[in-house]
Amino acid sequence: MGLRERLAGRRVFMTGVTGFVGEALLERLLSDFPDTRIVALVRPRGGQDGAARLRRQLRKPAFAALRERLGEGAADTLAARVEVVDGDLASMPDLPADIDLVIHCAGEVSFDPPVDEGFATNLGGVQELLRAARAGGSSPHILHVSTAYVAGLRSGHIAEGRLAHDVDWAAEQAAAGRARQGAEDASRTPEQSAAFLAEAQAKHLRAGAQSVSRDAEDRRRQWVRDRLVRAGAERAQVLGWTDCYTFTKALTERYLEDSHGDLPLTILRPSIIESALARPFPGWIEGFKMAEPLILAYGRGEFPDFPASPDAVVDIIPVDLVVNAILAAAAQTPPAAEPAYYTVCSGFRNPLLFRELYEHVHEYFVAHPLPKWGRGPIAVPEWPFAGARAAEAKLRNGERVASVAGKVLEHVPRSEKVRRWASEFDRFEARVGFLRRYSDIYRAYTKAELVYVDDATKALHDALDDTDQADFGFDPACYDWKYYLQDVHFPAVTAILRKPRDPSPPRRAAANLPANADALAVFDLDGTLVSSTVIESYLWLRLADEAPAGRARELAGLAAALPRYLRAERTDRGHLIRSVYARYKGADPEELARIIDEVAGDILLRRVKPAAIRRVRAHREAGHRTVLLTGSVDFLVRPLAPLFDEVVASRLTVGPDGRFTGKLAASPLVGDARAAFLDHYAGRVGADLSASWAYGDSQSDIPMLRAVGNPVAVNPDLSLFRTAKANGWAIEEWPSTPGEPRAVVPSLRERSLFHVARAAAAATVSAGAPRAARGLTGAGSDAARSTTGGAR
Incomplete structure (x- = not known):
């Protein structure tokens, strides 16, 4: 049977349907699997319950072709096919007893979350999911979407299968939970409190004591967050992972392996997921992922070099190939005692070197430069690939310039010209901060010169019949990099920067003020x-x-x-x-x-x-x-x-x-x-x-x-x-x-x-006439004020 037939009649519980992969997967299920029943966990937010959020989701561009195909009343028709369960990964209701399949796409996707939040969302979310499944009486096949980068800081070829490490997930989870209280306590010491107060006074003393106190407390909270972010990154690298994201994802896998019991388990590991090759339409992407900020920064002329090996493999995979692999893996239930592992990647069968990626990016922006409104096209730099040390030296120099310029601006008398300078300086400082953040995040990734092997994934693809391979294929060799990058991906991610800008000045007060006697x-x-x-x-x-x-x-x-x-x-x-x-x-x-x-x-x-x-x-x-x-x-x-x-x-x-x-x-x-x-x-x-x-x-x-x-x-x-x-x-x-x-x-x-x-x-x-001096009525003793009634 084909995939449609094998998933027909199945009741599928999904998490993460409002996320990038989950949205693409939901669109595919609604479009091509009419006999599959869908139950979706959706978190209420912004005053909307889960059902309202799903209806809003179904109005997004990913579902446009499907709505057009269904015609009038499409939104109601689609919403009726999805049973919404209100909840989130921290607390979800018991799953219905007749759930056949759980596809878990949700999770913390930031590379550098606070360590306690990373564990709570990734590991804690899976723990809650297994609890809810067992409490409801179902025995579903669990398909967990992880990441290829759980392999960590390794070199060479990385095979599919159980990770080789002996890190105790329970001990690390408990330590992460304690880290929050430790950081909170450390932030409240007299020395640290004095430092926050001094920094706030230096910036906001003229605004008053309450403004200073509010800013000092904001600084304390940010200090706690920064400390927990550093704790996650440093602990991850000590144990051999690139960052807190891959660290918590790896330990989540180990928990599943230890705890899934008699539930069939599939772990699917995509590499860097980028815009769609074809479905729901070429170039479809929701938000910026791993590569987009760097591509756009290069196109704006703000990225003079990158500390990466030019011959290292950059493993990118289109999102629709990931979705197709999820569907194929979902239809292939493994024995409970033998979890299945699939790596969905391109580096082994269709490798893209970092040097080649740079050449594609450079060629694209030379041919299609981004506009610098009012100043012509933006010229892009040529990377010398001078190495990590040279790139770090350039970045430090930019940080020094930003520091000096910021101090000078604080002492310049105010004027419209100074405010323009400040706006330009703020943009420069933001660019330097952006480069620092991404340099720190990606430094570990650029050092990991590895190639993911996808033998099991290829076998899964080859087992599909010809029709399914055409409709749901995920062979990474099916596309050419120049076509995908220059004709599909780059135009999609740069489209927002090419839209004509409104040249109007900053927002002004309304010209026609609304009548209101209470204002x-x-x-x-x-x-x-x-x-x-x-x-x-x-x-x-x-x-x-x-x-x-x-x-x-x-x-x-x-x-x-x-x-x-x-x-x-x-x-x-x-x-x-x-x-x-x-x-x-x-x-x-x-x-x-x-x-x-x-x-x-x-x-x-x-x-x-x-x-x-x-x-x-x-x-x-x-x-x-x-x-x-x-x-x-x-x-x-x-x-x-x-x-x-x-x-x-x-x-x-x-x-x-x-x-x-x-x-x-x-x-x-x-x-x-x-x-x-x-x-x-x-x-x-x-x-x-x-x-x-x-x-x-x-x-x-x-x-x-x-x-x-x-x-x-x-x-x-x-x-x-x-x-x-x-x-x-x-x-x-x-x-x-x-x-x-x-x-x-x-x-x-x-x-x-x-x-x-x-x-x-x-x-x-x-001459005896009274003096012509005007007077003012007195003020009350509780406030220094003087009242004069002016005729309207």
């Missing part, structure tokens, strides 16, 4: 709304009516304090605000009010960015409640009050002598305090933060931006710029007002106008 629009002041700093604002007021000698003394004193202010700006913005405003000690509030009204206010208004004014007005037209949230003092921002429904600012206390004390009435709202204030404020006015907007320009604004559903980074510093890019926040460039005053000292004309205005005011006062 807030919260704006920072310095650097966001206006092109100024706290220090500049102070100088506008302090120097407006000073004689040259007084200005010189003030500027000299400020220059002496400037290094301290700059340090405060980089570490504690609240301290900076307190330090600068302490210089107002002894100032007359009424005199400052007049200066604001007559001179300095005009300077402030001329430094407001036109785009900011337009955005504030757009929010008001949409019915949003506009809020100015700033650490600046209330009397300074008074000219902007008509733009906003509420102004939240700092306030200086006044002493018994009627003059400012230089002390704030409450702590300034900076960093984390802004997020806490917004949460309280939204509850007080009935606003919906998830529908609200916030605009900021610096790292200290990050907590405020995280608090709303629509954060916008305006002319951001590098820290905020990178955070915004990482989180998909809108990034906007708001240019300064053309011709705005750049000097902090008022011009001669501005001072003259001021003197005229002051003389007129003095004359009015002496």
Whole structure:
């Protein structure tokens, strides 16, 4: 009988149907085995149960030809043929008692998982599978999809069959489970905690204590993960395997050999699985596998060399040949006492040398270069195959360049050009990191100069009748490498990089703001709304009516304090605000009010960015409640009050002598305090933060931006710029007002106008008329804020 007849009536339990091999296998069973009954284990995820996820799976390109063949209602027809069992490898329900065959395709496929996760998924998943099968009362044929690389760090020809090693799978599994607790304990020592805190403070101190704590804990978790990844890789190589993936796969095989008992067992070992030769269609691939990242990096001109022997065999096999071999092995049930082993590979019967692979890749990209949008085609390098030492030297040099450039960028003043440099540097750093990761992962593979022998697999293929060999063949000699690589595989994996790109800038806030009376629009002041700093604002007021000698003394004193202010700006913005405003000690509030009204206010208004004014007005037209949230003092921002429904600012206390004390009435709202204030404020006015907007320009604004559903980074510093890019926040460039005053000292004309205005005011006062000074309502004691109702 043919394969269709031998599998007819069988009830097949499958794992991994949402994975690469499992999806291709499911498509083949649904297309060509109408009398085979399928039960699939599918993990609920993202609010969807297993059945919903399967229906989504059946709408993917792999099933397009099948849907077209079935016509209207195809999705329902296909879904009806698959019985879905909700569960995963960690916990699955007992298998039905009438299961005839289990095809286990699921598992951890990352080369470098944390050691406990690798064991839990690969070995623990198979243990749970055998438990579920026996608990349900079935005695199925177990077909386990492993990998050819369980052979480990060996050389020469590798035959099919039981692996030759005496590693105790139970002891290694137990040690891997303990490794997690050990890493967690080590990460919480005082020394390690101090290191995490210091690193977080160096990056996020301006954002506030909560942001620092969150980042320190993230660093601790990443440290634990990295330690467990290293533990898996090092333990694997000590025992003779390339990495944690092959190590756990090999011990999973040993567990099955020791524990399958009276259940027939087949272990199928594919080599490097790549895109389809023919089914479901040529070039079909889901995600990037082992070779694709390297192929694409070479095509982008980012891979100058690779530490591999040019005459080593690269064992690649198309996914549909693997699926066909699974079907043939599934139809051939071995005796329970004699497990069957099949290696599905190409290196023995259709070898591809690494040098030949490079030549195919190079030839393809020379003929079909990837586009560098706006800069023409990308030129690809010629590999000298200089060896591992030379490749490592080039990589280390790139890492040194990245380290130096990163430190320089952190101290360059912000600008749009600097942000472009930062984007280019981030891409360069990511490329270097990519090369380091793949160099470390593949180094062991390039040292293993071996050839997998597939005698049993060839015999399985030869036993098929002519029709099945034509429909379900898996002979690796059936295709030519140039055709498969250059006509099928490379076009498929590079297609995404050849699609025309949208040349638009980073995501911006919506042009047409949705109407919503429950939304807030919260704006920072310095650097966001206006092109100024706290220090500049102070100088506008302090120097407006000073004689040259007084200005010189003030500027000299400020220059002496400037290094301290700059340090405060980089570490504690609240301290900076307190330090600068302490210089107002002894100032007359009424005199400052007049200066604001007559001179300095005009300077402030001329430094407001036109785009900011337009955005504030757009929010008001949409019915949003506009809020100015700033650490600046209330009397300074008074000219902007008509733009906003509420102004939240700092306030200086006044002493018994009627003059400012230089002390704030409450702590300034900076960093984390802004997020806490917004949460309280939204509850007080009935606003919906998830529908609200916030605009900021610096790292200290990050907590405020995280608090709303629509954060916008305006002319951001590098820290905020990178955070915004990482989180998909809108990034906007708001240019300064053309011709705005750049000097902090008022011009001669501005001072003259001021003197005229002051003389007129003095004359009015002496005549008994009230002074024309504007006032601000006071702030509550629990927050430094000033409220001014602006008419909509």
